[in-house]
Amino acid sequence: MSHPDSEPDVAAHHEPSWRAGLKDGTPTLFGIGAWGLVVGVAMVKSGLTVMQALGMTLIVFAGSAQLASLPLIAAAAPIWVIFLTAVVVNLRFVIFAALLAPHFAKLPLLRRFLLGYGAGDMTTAMFLQRYPSEKPEEGKVSYLRGLLYPNWFAWQIGSIAGIFLGSAVPAEWGLGFAGTLAIVCITVPMVATRPALVGALVAAVTAVLAHDMPYKLGLLAAVIVGMITAMVVEEQIERRKAAND
Known part of the structure; x- marks a missing residue:
């Protein structure tokens, strides 16, 4: 015991x-x-x-x-x-x-x-x-x-x-x-926040624009650009909250 x-x-x-x-x-x-x-x-x-x-x-x-x-x-x-x-x-x-x-x-x-x-x-x-x-x-x-x-x-x-x-x-x-x-x-359901929504929209646009890239690299580019965009937007929101506090 x-x-x-x-x-x-x-x-x-x-x-x-x-x-x-x-x-x-x-x-x-x-x-x-x-x-x-x-x-x-x-x-x-x-x-x-x-x-x-x-x-x-x-x-x-x-x-x-x-x-x-x-x-x-x-x-x-x-x-x-x-x-x-x-x-x-x-x-x-x-x-x-x-x-x-x-x-x-x-x-x-x-x-x-x-x-x-x-x-x-x-x-x-x-x-x-x-x-x-x-x-x-x-x-x-x-x-x-x-x-x-x-x-x-x-x-x-x-x-x-x-x-x-x-x-x-x-x-x-x-x-x-x-x-x-x-x-x-x-x-x-995962796109419930502003950074996620902006990232998803940017990824969608990137995927369409990069559709003709070889080896389906447009998909990879869309994921990377969307993630970076979401991170930048989230960082900007956190900075604004910190400034207001």
Whole structure:
């Protein structure tokens, strides 16, 4: 038995926290599965074989990066362009990692790696909402697992179903358009602040103007220019707030 004044073992299994994580994450599972379905179909329709698509969904586990890289793969773009595009699209996970790291700094490296691999946008947000403080607290790992495990399985089930569905349905069904709609549905709620809105608009204009660039580099340029614009706008807003204070 641990001493009353000792820090709680955040890594120990805590059944109530596990059930709480499972309960909080369950409402998102249908949307995660549907999003995985769209990505699975898109992978096959982009020219990947079933085995290649299965490998990608199991290893990469990042829908936005997968969709961003698929046109580049189909266009036979250089590997560095594909890799850099995926990294840029997923730069937000650097922020997620920085937010989660203090909560699990004492865990072994492999366990932190596995938790990081499974963490996503929704699961990270829900965890930080429940545990805003970085201080050690019993049940943190169990709660995060209750979010991550069902989320991962929902994604994989949807994605694998999409892979086999995509290899069976005719191209004229317009599933590529469905994928575009899915991206729009995910993107719109994220554009909730002025910097994000300005960045998204600048990225859209850049993507149109740079449409004819080789190897789909216009997409990468749009992402980079949009991110830089959003950062500049956010910095200007912070400066104005500081000046007013």
